[in-house]
Amino acid sequence: MxxxxxxxxxxxxxxxxxxxxxxxxxxxxxxxxxxxxxxxxxxxxxxxxxxxxxxxxxxxxxxxxxxxxxxxxxxxxxxxxxxxxxxxxxxxxxxxxxxxxxxxxxxxxxxxxxxxxxxxxxxxxxxxxxxxxxxxxxxxVEFLAIGAHGVRRSGANASSRVAVVGAGPIGIAAAIFAKVRGAHVSVLDMNAGRLAFCRDKIGVDHVFEVSPDIDDRLNAATDGDFFDVVIDATGSPKAMMKGFSYVGHGGTYVLLSIVRADITFNDPEFHKRETSLLGSRNATRQDFETVLDVMRGGGxxxxxxxxxxxxxxxxxxxxxxxxxxxxxxxxxxxxx
Missing domain, CATH: 3.90.180.10 (Medium-chain alcohol dehydrogenases, catalytic domain)
Structure with missing residues (x-):
């Protein structure tokens, strides 16, 4: 063969x-x-x-x-x-x-x-x-299940403001299943074409093209609260470290990405916000079944x-x- x-x-x-x-x-x-x-x-x-x-x-x-x-x-x-x-x-x-x-x-x-x-x-x-x-x-199904698992880990629900950072396939999967849970979803990326896909094909609520003034733009868009849940799917150590600043007070940061690098963060800011930091690896049968159900329903x-x-x-x-x-x-x- x-x-x-x-x-x-x-x-x-x-x-x-x-x-x-x-x-x-x-x-x-x-x-x-x-x-x-x-x-x-x-x-x-x-x-x-x-x-x-x-x-x-x-x-x-x-x-x-x-x-x-x-x-x-x-x-x-x-x-x-x-x-x-x-x-x-x-x-x-x-x-x-x-x-x-x-x-x-x-x-x-x-x-x-x-x-x-x-x-x-x-x-x-x-x-x-x-x-x-x-x-x-x-x-x-498998790549969608990875996104679904990260969203399930995050605890996102209909009252959550979610930011997905990175609009590759895994980030797209996370955005899809955050929307399935009824969350308000924003997607951040440097690629305008990927952002347009998320807006037009997935129906996310907001897209943000990353630029040097991204913090100011997110601050204005969220009235200074930033996000309840941030999900990183960039595969970039620099972006993963930057993502800590997008998490609002009492929020959760989920790392879907895995990289050959150490990830560091500012401890006073981390503690001030009482950030919950979660790794997310692969998926389980529960996530596969979730994806299959949503796919069969045309979602x-x-x-x-x-x-x-x-x-x-x-x-x-x-x-x-x-x-x-x-x-x-x-x-x-x-x-x-």
Whole structure:
């Protein structure tokens, strides 16, 4: 079978591998769509933590069941998405239901070879029915679930004023699910095109193009209160540190981004505001189900999100181009 591998930073190739066999308790899935994530671009550019090369990429996955264990609710031909976080089930985090941050977590396409291939065998508990969705839609569930998880962590509700900083796919996902909760949502970014997408396709309440006077503009727009919830999805250490100043008194700051850097903040300001600081990693089955429910109800502009398509054979040439800001990619999908 074909597999898309990042051999080293800056070099992708399509290789041949044997089709895997499903072991006990595993489901064999024929992969049909692969969403290309910021993580994959970081892997290509050589700045992704927790990774060793070479690595078959791919963790935003949709496909069809080929073989499922006896007695499984999954049947051959079912459209499914894959929860790509392989958790142990025994560590303290798993025992508390926090499988997304399992002490021994293995993420497909990062810690071990992923699903950018024709077939993959994974534990049944990691396979999620996507009935009622198209393959394109099913491939977008995972990145949307990351945004949904961060919003759930934040506690945002209909009375919350939320700022999402960074209008890439994960920031867009956070904005969508903050709106689902009824929050008043503002999005901050330096890219006017991304901001227009958030305004026109998601229906966020305000957009702010980041400039040197951003503090003054936010101060005026919020009557000096700033935001109940700030969610960072920039992937920029500088922006992540700046985001502390956007949090209002008694507010919450959620870091969806992960970077190879130390993040610092001014302690007197942090304490003065009694800021709640939260990390947000991956997602849980609850978040996947939330996304599936909202998507089935038409609450996600899936056609607009899927901005670019290509084949697995062309992916080594397409991914470097898709990673460039001027490409205008929202979500690129590789077809298998």
């Amino acid at each position: 074909k597999a898309l591998r990042c051999d080293e930073p800056g070099r992708l190739s399509v290789i041949q591998r044997d089709v895997p066999r499903a072991g006990p308790g595993e489901v064999l899935v024929r992969i049909r769509r692969i969403g290309i994530c910021g993580t994959d671009y970081h892997i290509f550019h050589g700045n992704q933590p927790y990774l060793e090369y070479p690595r078959v990429i791919g963790h935003e996955l949709a496909g069809e069941v080929v073989e499922a264990p006896s007695g499984s609710a999954l049947k051959s031909g079912d459209i499914v998405c894959i929860e790509p976080y392989l958790w142990c089930g025994t560590c303290r985090a798993c025992r508390q239901g926090k499988t997304n941050c399992c002490r021994h977590l293995q993420v497909l396409g990062v810690h071990r070879d992923g699903g950018a291939c024709e077939y993959i065998a994974v534990p049944e508990r990691n396979v999620v029915s996507a009935s009622g969705l198209s393959l394109d839609e099913a491939a977008m 996600v502009p899936t056609a607009a999100l899927a901005s670019h398509h290509g084949s697995i054979d062309d992916a080594p040439d397409l991914i470097p181009r898709w990673s460039a800001p001027e490409a205008g990619v929202i979500k690129a999908l590789v077809e298998v």
